[in-house]
Amino acid sequence: MRAYLLRHAQVLLSSIGQLARMPGSTLMSVGVIGITLALPGLLYLLVANAERVSSEWHGGTHVSLFLRAGVTAEQAQSLATALVDRADVNQVRIVSSEQALAEFKELSGFGDALDALPANPLPTLLVIIPEPRYEQPELLEQLLVELRSLTAVELAQLDMEWVQRFHVILKLIRRALIVLSVLLALAVLLIVSNTIRLAILNRREEIEIIRLIGGTDRFIRRPFLYNGMLQGLLGAWMAIVLIALCVHLLRPPIQVLANLYGSAFRVAGLSLPESLIIVAIGVGLGWLASRWSVGRHLRAMQPT
Amino acid sequence: MIRFSQVSKRYPNGHEALRRISFTLERQHMAFLVGHSGAGKSTLLKLITLVERSTHGQIVVNSRNLVKLPHRQIPYFRREVGVIFQDHKLLHDRTVFDNVALPLVVSGVGHRETGRRVRAALDKVGLLGKERLYPITLSGGEQQRVGIARAVVNRPPLLLADEPTGNLDAQLSDEIMDLFHQFNQYGVTVIIATHERRHIQRLNKPVLELKDGRLVHDGASIG
Numbered sequence: 001m002r003a004y005l006l007r008h009a010q011v012l013l014s015s016i017g018q019l020a021r022m023p024g025s026t027l028m029s030v031g032v033i034g035i036t037l038a039l040p041g042l043l044y045l046l047v048a049n050a051e052r053v054s055s056e057w058h059g060g061t062h063v064s065l066f067l068r069a070g071v072t073a074e075q076a077q078s079l080a081t082a083l084v085d086r087a088d089v090n091q092v093r094i095v096s097s098e099q100a101l102a103e104f105k106e107l108s109g110f111g112d113a114l115d116a117l118p119a120n121p122l123p124t125l126l127v128i129i130p131e132p133r134y135e136q137p138e139l140l141e142q143l144l145v146e147l148r149s150l151t152a153v154e155l156a157q158l159d160m161e162w163v164q165r166f167h168v169i170l171k172l173i174r175r176a177l178i179v180l181s182v183l184l185a186l187a188v189l190l191i192v193s194n195t196i197r198l199a200i201l202n203r204r205e206e207i208e209i210i211r212l213i214g215g216t217d218r219f220i221r222r223p224f225l226y227n228g229m230l231q232g233l234l235g236a237w238m239a240i241v242l243i244a245l246c247v248h249l250l251r252p253p254i255q256v257l258a259n260l261y262g263s264a265f266r267v268a269g270l271s272l273p274e275s276l277i278i279v280a281i282g283v284g285l286g287w288l289a290s291r292w293s294v295g296r297h298l299r300a301m302q303p304t
Numbered sequence: 305m306i307r308f309s310q311v312s313k314r315y316p317n318g319h320e321a322l323r324r325i326s327f328t329l330e331r332q333h334m335a336f337l338v339g340h341s342g343a344g345k346s347t348l349l350k351l352i353t354l355v356e357r358s359t360h361g362q363i364v365v366n367s368r369n370l371v372k373l374p375h376r377q378i379p380y381f382r383r384e385v386g387v388i389f390q391d392h393k394l395l396h397d398r399t400v401f402d403n404v405a406l407p408l409v410v411s412g413v414g415h416r417e418t419g420r421r422v423r424a425a426l427d428k429v430g431l432l433g434k435e436r437l438y439p440i441t442l443s444g445g446e447q448q449r450v451g452i453a454r455a456v457v458n459r460p461p462l463l464l465a466d467e468p469t470g471n472l473d474a475q476l477s478d479e480i481m482d483l484f485h486q487f488n489q490y491g492v493t494v495i496i497a498t499h500e501r502r503h504i505q506r507l508n509k510p511v512l513e514l515k516d517g518r519l520v521h522d523g524a525s526i527g
Contacts, residue, residue: 003412003414004412006415007412205393205395206395208393209393209395209406210406210410211379211382212353212355212382212387212393213382213383213387213406213407213410213454214379214380214381214382214383214407214410214411215379215410216379216380216410217379219379219410302355303350303353303354303355303356
């Protein structure tokens with residue numbers, strides 16, 4: 001067991017030496033891997049931060065319930081009381097037709113013209129704010145259907161405010177993040193397998209000799225696997241540095257913006273577990289790519 | 305040690321390199337393999353090291369049936385056969401020591417034991433003291449000796465040499481042949497492919513002669 005570990009340590013050291021002997025090409029591939037891993041990392045941080053921002057805002061969804069013309073103020077009041085008792089309703093606010101008219105006069109500037117009307121044309125309005133945990137499209141839809149079936153109701157209208165749209169957009173970005181991550185992971189696989197391919201071709205003679213004197217494929221594969229994993233490791237480290245740099249550059253202006261809105265929001269960088277996940281992904285992809293590349297080339301090489 | 309029965313080798317391009325070869329080489333014996341270039345000497349050696357597979361017939365080497373040997377076992381089998389190549393096949397970016405140590409590293413021999421055995425092998429071929437040099441700084445004869453040291457370093461029971469003296473002058477090639485003769489006297493089975501009749505007469509060992517893929521003279525098999 002000790003001898004086995006010692007051998008692995010030797011291969012690891014010689015792999016490091018090999019990468020160090022070709023600093024130019026090593027730096028190139030590590031840089032490309034770093035940028036490729038940094039892109040989804042940054043997008044992930046964007047989504048994570050945006051979610052934190054939006055969680056500060058409360059709801060924003062409400063249902064406007066316009067009552068029929070003949071409904072009296074008392075009837076409206078009792079309906080409001082009944083609705084508040086529902087599990088999915090948090091709060092009901094009554095805007096009487098008089099209040100609405102006054103508000104409209106003030107805001108529209110048609111004051112005198114409205115005075116000329118024989119009667120108040122505006123209906124009574126109930127503004128219904130749902131319980132936050134019921135703020136899901138299907139549940140809101142159900143609430144809306146039930147409200148519409150009430151006899152006193154002329155029109156029920158769901159106002160999905162921009163917070164809702166924002167959440168939908170975030171969901172979309174998150175979906176895009178997954179697709180992008182898969183594509184970029186493929187890119188990393190191709191980059192690493194290409195540099196491994198070059199390394200194998202460079203050492204073709206050595207591989208042939210090792211095979212002739214009885215080296216197993218496992219033995220031949222080992223240094224290339226370490227090579228691939230090291231590239232992945234360095235690439236992941238590069239990605240973490242790049243992301244930290246971006247966060248560092250963006251933090252001050254975003255801080256200013258948040259202060260303008262009176263928010264205590266602070267941009268979050270990568271946490272330690274998140275950084276470790278990037279490292280694991282980098283090393284894993286490096287291993288996979290070199291395993292694939294070496295396997296393919298060893299099978300094609302003579303003697304077997 | 306080596307037994308061929310009715311062995312044929314046909315390459316995918318249709319060329320029939322060996323036709324119905326049968327011979328036996330006993331353990332601890334030594335034989336020369338002769339014939340013109342293209343007669344099938346290299347193919348025969350490649351069959352023994354499983355670089356090529358026979359298309360017909362049985363081959364038994366060191367009590368192993370090569371026809372039935374699974375692919376995964378090939379590396380372990382090759383460790384029992386030391387091979388010397390005409391072009392040495394040394395690694396030029398490694399020192400003499402590292403080149404000779406390679407078969408031991410490959411089989412996972414410990415560090416200290418490796419050093420001991422490498423020095424013993426280099427001592428046998430007369431290169432002790434050159435272990436830190438790179439092969440490129442050595443003469444052709446010395447490079448061939450490095451190749452020989454590498455072939456014997458893990459003490460295989462069988463040695464194969466493919467034109468080991470091809471590029472050397474008479475005196476150097478005599479020395480190399482004497483070296484093989486010595487290993488044979490230590491009990492190693494040796495086959496040397498060569499086109500130089502001189503060595504055969506000098507060492508007086510049996511001859512296997514190939515012509516157009518057929519065995520036309522068998523001085524090695526007993527009975």
